Amino acid sequence: MIEAELFRVLADPTRRALFERLVAREMSVSDLREGFSVSQPAISQHLAALRAAGLVEERREGRFAYYRANPEALAPLVNWVDTYSTFWPKRIERLKDLLRRMDQ
Amino acid sequence: MIEAELFRVLADPTRRALFERLVAREMSVSDLREGFSVSQPAISQHLAALRAAGLVEERREGRFAYYRANPEALAPLVNWVDTYSTFWPKRIERLKDLLRRMDQ
């Protein structure tokens, strides 16, 4: 049942987009605001939700707050998906492609 | 963006539980009702949502409706999870090992 919070938190598109951007690189709240049409408090609230789920971590530096993704927190979701995605062959091919792309 | 509907539909715990039971085996709506505290219409509504997302399929037989899971519909979710959990270094190694073993 541990995946419940992850599903709930990641169900929101804005929150998913924030997480995705933070996987690429660490960013401040102001950085994150760019490209989103919501207010700064909304961003902060989403970050708090992601943080409560362990999906992002915060590093404070003066008046700035830098956030970065913690993909390991996806583990329960990965487990769930692995359990129920029984169509392995295609998935293996996709994983190979993915790893090839990342090796460069 | 294709994973959006999957996240939304699977965010509901009751719906996830229904899907999980239907992965194990095909069941009628009445069968599914057992173990849940919600009404029959609620079950039907959840099944309709799962069906719209392609996560379950229906087979009619007389006055019965038999549902079964279609795990392949998880593909976009699997893809998303793989994309972002691959940034988890240990998972990369695990996946590489897995693929090496499967190449033989």
Place this chain on the structure above:
DNA sequence: ACAAGATATAAGTGTCAGCTTATATGTTGT
């Protein structure tokens, strides 16, 4: 034909999540 059964749809309701504006808290530079 009709009653009982299985499921779906309709309509209404309450709750909650995400949004907003306003404000608080803490920090930096002058």
Place this chain on the structure above:
DNA sequence: ACAACATATAAGCTGACACTTATATCTTGT
């Protein structure tokens, strides 16, 4: 010290959604 800045928190509003009961639709057995 104070103004500007970066972020967080508070409070209130609104829409979406999961639920309910009531009813419709279709099927089966007598």
